[in-house]
Amino acid sequence: MAGQIPASARAVIIGGGVSGCSVAYHLAKLGWTDIVLLERKQLTCGTTWHAAGLVGQLRASPNMTRLAKYSADLYVRLEEETGVATGMRQVGSITAALTDERMHELRRQASMARAFKVDVGELSPSEIKAMYPHLNIEGVVGGVHLPLDGQCDPANIAMALAKGARQRGAAIIEGVKVTSVAKKNGRVSGVSWQRGEEHGTIATDIVINCAGMWGRDLAEQSGVTLPLHACEHFYLVTEPIEGLSRLPVLRVPDECAYYKEDAGKMMLGAFEPVAKPWGMNGISEDFCFDQLPEDFAHFEPILEMGVNRMPMLASAGIHTFFNGPESFTPDDRYYLGEAPELGGYWVAAGYNSIGIVSSGGAGMALAQWIHDGEPPFDLWEVDIRRAQPFQKNRRYLKERVTETLGLLYADHFPYRQMASARGVRRSPLHEHLKARGAVFGEVAGWERANWFAREGQERDYRYSWQRQNWFENNRDEHMAVREGVGLFDMTSFGKIRVEGRDACTFLQKLCGNDIDVPVGRIVYTQMLNTRGGIECDLTVSRLSETSFLLVVPGATLQRDLAWLRKHVGEAFVVITDMSAAESVLCLMGPKSRELLQTISPNDFSNANNPYGSFVDIEIGMGIARAHRVTYVGELGWELYVSTDQAAHIFETIEEAGEALGLKLCGLHALDSCRIEKAFRHFGHDITDEDHVLEAGLGFAVKTDKGDFHGRDAVLRKRDAGLSRRMMQFRLKDKEPLLFHNEPILRDGKIIGQLTSGNYGHALGAAIGLGYVPCVEPGESADAMLSSRYQIEIAGEVFDAEASLKPLYDPKAERVRL
Template sequence: MALPKHAQVVIVGGGIIGVSIAYHLTKLGWRDVVLLERGQLTCGTTWHAAGLVMQLRTTHTMTELCRYGTRLFDELKSETGQDTGFRRTGSLPIARNADRLVEISRLVSLGKSFGVEAHMLSAPEVKEHYPLLDDTHIVGGAFIPGDGQTNPVDSTQALAKGARAGGANIFENVSVTGFEIEQGKIKGVVTDHGTVNCEVAVLCAGAWSRDLGRLAGVNVPLYAAEHMYVTTEADPAIPKDLPVLRDTDGYLYIKEDAGKLLVGAFEPHAKPLPMEKLPNRFEFGELPEDWAQFELPMSKAIQVVPLLQSLGIRHFMNGPESFTPDNKFILGEAPEVKGFYVAAGFNSQGILSAAGVGKALSEWIVNGEPTMDLSEVDIARFHKFQGNRKYLHERISESLGLLYAMHWPHRQFETARPVRETPLFARLKARNAVFGTAAGWERANWFAPEGSRPEYVYSYGRQNWFDVVGEEHCAAREAVALFDLSSFGKTFIEGPDAEAELQRICANDMAVATNKVVYTQMLNSRGGIVADVTFTRLSEDRYMMVTAAAAQAQDLSWVRRNLRVGARVTVTDVTSGFAVLSVMGPRARRHLEAVSTADFSNDAFPFGTAQEIEIGYAKAHALRVTYVGELGWELYLPTEFAGPAFDLLVKEGEPLGMRLAGYHALDSLRSEKGYRHFGHDVTPGDTPLEAGLSFAVSFRKADHFIGRAALEKQQAEGLKRRIVFLRMESSEPILLHDEPILRDGRIVGRTTSAAFGYTLGSSVAQGYVTLPDSDWKSWLSQGSFEVELAGVRHKAICQARPFYDPDNARIRL
């Protein structure tokens, strides 16, 4: 068959991801689908994948993407006549220590929120499921009966057969050499057999996606690593249909494979693989054996399954797999080119996620936006620097191992740092700051006491920073705290049409007076929250948008994508030009009066306004806003003035009991106050009405802002879910997020974020619950609520308003 001159959509890459997208597009009614593969289907990475199919992941989105595969792979044979090789053998995550058992039990609890069957097991009970196990090395585990394994090649062929039946055309031995782009939109895919014009292109080329993306000017931050497993000789002592054993403490998994055992590794220090080391036509290729690299996980495997010591090795498989700098997938429409989608960087989870990814991305393409919350895997989250080769090479050496490392709360990356430093980095470091990283920024998370080492000691309970963060928290509540928030994303949106465009893009009323601060959300067409930001109107035709560092790239992309053609608006990222010092607490006014001649009284400087002030020898824009729930101001000043201004604030703050505070205290303070956190409490899957943010939506303005119709429909029909606030009755439990919420013993929702509330004396959380048909406030007050933490239920108080200062009196002191 000759390559067509035109197709509605061209998919680049014939692994299981690309074929799944082709299959699901045809299921949605798209028939003009072309898939191009440079060799044969599955010849890059798919063919050598282990084929594990697991349901439970560490987040809501990842679980949703992965659990669909266990159903689809089971159904494809009856639909297509092609066996996928899928078997529901179940999986057995095991723990060699108590901390890992907590991690597994948290995962099992999360599964209850999704209806995924999972059971905690003692060590002897694990052995009953896995007779080959030496259970003296473990303390327990879990059994997830719905998990299993599939044959990656057969599954891909089944999807391909289904895609062809739906009208898709698949071309093998066709190499993509470039892309045609016109006015920022994809126009065609260039190949060694000619150009195929198209409206949509989808890049699914696995480890080769970074280099191919560059041909279109698209940043795809992924990097290959050598990924290894061995297959033993067959032995009659190996039972058929053993569950997949996942020994993450040993950096390994073991699956039964036709009477043999396959032992795979996620070693803690991986071997990054520059793509130039591979031949141009790397098809069904293998890398050299590396027993030195594989020795650690293999020795651990022999500990738990002693039979391995007597089995011969039939094959040592070493192939390239692609990994991302944050261990999350890369999905979605590229910010640089309209109509250019990417599905890559699956961190050795491509088989188990292929079905869900194919469905989710196909729906995104057909509908023009995601139909579920995909913000954590959206390609728009990346910054340009994350495509840097040195950065990726170093980070991926850590990324692979982190998949099986302990998923400690607040765990920080150790490699490829530092990347970005705020102007105050050296000053904070000299004061014993302990830094975390977000969007490459080094940020002070907490300040270690004098004489102690500024480093984390991780645990699932009270970590080594617990008490000192409590002191930082209390300073903000009782005196004054100084935060360096310079990593905030700052963007100027300016021009004659700035107000008109923002009125359409933002839910709140943007037609405000100069120096007014507006808190607003930007919504998708379903009313879901794609951005949670503030705008300050600096002049008639200039606004400053402020957003969290981790969300800035996505927020910037959303604004640019939704500007009308010909709009007289300029969008400029000015983040690096401005430092941000946040002065928060009941003594904040006295603190600022000591360093500035400005009038900070309520009458002269009301809440939600901005002014240009003098501070020391500098001038700054002061915004009277808060993310901690206290009186306070954020000071935006050019970076070169930040150091002296900081020194002055520190000097004048000492008599007032001022403390330097970090992001852990910020999170504790905002959680206590009930302020939402984007990516947790508010996402594209949540509307402002459900999130209790209707005050930030202006239905009075005449403009038909994006998402307005969906919100009006939701208003008319009534809410089916909404956010609630929880406080634990006991001070012992340390909540994190994604814990089941129970009412009268029945699961009604899950937490979305949590922290210890030092003022309240216990953990506080936010979360969404399914609403009853009756009056929901009575339902709240009359129910008995609990939160399940690692399998244990703890009593909680649940209410519709935040527990700390719900009437906002303190921010207006």
């Protein structure tokens, strides 16, 4: 019986919106018949039922586009498979630009779409008018058209997915509230439920939280961080309009608006710049197909622009003015994956108003991930492990989501910073840097100096797709590192102590490089998955025979901690997050040794402190560990300092550095230097989908040290030959800028896209990194370099020099000065 609740199940899904139904459908397709979906009220009654149902295939990256394309294809065939009408119509979509900057962004998106093999065309204002005759094109600069985009009936999509899951043996039960998730030995062990006066427990070791806007509070009960918060989302639907025929979905992001024709009526929806958070004190138990009170004053500015843009709205009657809640996240990206705090606790939630186009692909990817134990491809953008524990704070979420809703339609300028909910995590040097002109950005909650304003210069970003207002500041900082000495505050690094009797053996098993080195040595390495993909990118410093310090990017700290803890097994080790205990001051450049020797009695010579080693030092009146490593490709040291001494040591360095022209430098300069040196960055250039050898990091893998996680995949790739290679590109034209995702052309054909880009001030042009497929496995380096390479930027193609070695200091001589 459909309503009978079993005593055990292989997996329990909580939440019957489109997300939960998609996960159930895709697990069932993989042959999981013993699965149960529990919905506290009725299927789709939270957010799904009132979603707009827009299905746009082009997203911000290749894999997010892959998921959206999958959703579109699935919804097209789902009706035939299940017999449930999904309302899926591939009417296409048009996005219209009202500014030159927006049009440049759309052209970049069109270039990206071609690289992702999404059908796209650029439109002039008159061509938009021809396709959308009701539109007032005054002020329209141009637009893009995606003919295979569409619209659907969201509730029926969910119902079709639910039926498809049931047909394959899944149990979907409505009217059952999950009261708690039981756990044992750090893993899920069951789900407690209530239905009227009935209550009980389903024994299971896999739970999937698809509870939408209820997801945060549900996760909190189990100690799981799931940062999301509901916002009010507004749209109106007109009465039937005579002569209104089938039209593409229209987006006018410069007016925060989208338009959808449906059954002869017009919908106008909004993503306003300042949103209205909702449900701060929890969401009512009785919420079911509910809508929120009207707030016409809030919507009125959007409507006024809409009446001007679509004049027929002026005389059309309003059939429905709707306000309903949807959940948003701090970075406008949803959450997938296994929670790092609790084994077997999976999440698919927080869709930021793109749940319909996302859920088909997200359900497929998560089901595959649960089934295989590894994601089917790189999902770091939406991985639950990117969430920081503090982000579940309700005040933080309330403030942040006022901004993130509107960012869906804001200009997606490079380097754009969040404006809300700032200042949560600060270095001990924050006020020092602020007083010296720092302009801050935020990563994982950390305030980090991105660039330094000159005296009298505005301390703020002026965003553009061209050179922004800090371009010359960045050049000065970049060249100070190349020619003199620069100082970075990198306190935001993740710092993990791994210590205990089995620490060395444990790390040898997880790391590709040889970790069994003398005390005082630093090893650059990766942790690999079974496919040879890169799970963690880090340095390991041996502090003692039984103690190691792992340094990782601040953004990946939770992911890396989870990976370590997942593989501890029976090893006798203690893993401790030490990130807040030490500040890191990076002193970089050819004059860095000279500066250090003026403030420390220690010996910084190559003989005593060679590259890849650390020494304990006196500095000023304090002490520190001086790690001789670099992420900018110059002679330099990372100084690890107890946070209570950070300000003193900073002041000591600054005072002594004045005579040597010391320059305070920001994260933008760090990035431009590292791309110029072709150093990889996790999340952009290297991910769990990228094989360590194809990423050009084979030098950090020692297969002869014995067995380690991923070793077999490394050996297989060596035998079979590389199928692609990471290459570096320098534009021959000095003017254009590169950011990432620009298409790479080999002999006139698009073969991939850049993973990173920035301006290489020492090399005198924009620099990019990206993977180039081999014509055949094992294609030689000479053969690959004999081709002609170009980079496409906003529809324009530029010649590029390609290299498999760093174009800057290819022999790495400068780091060993």
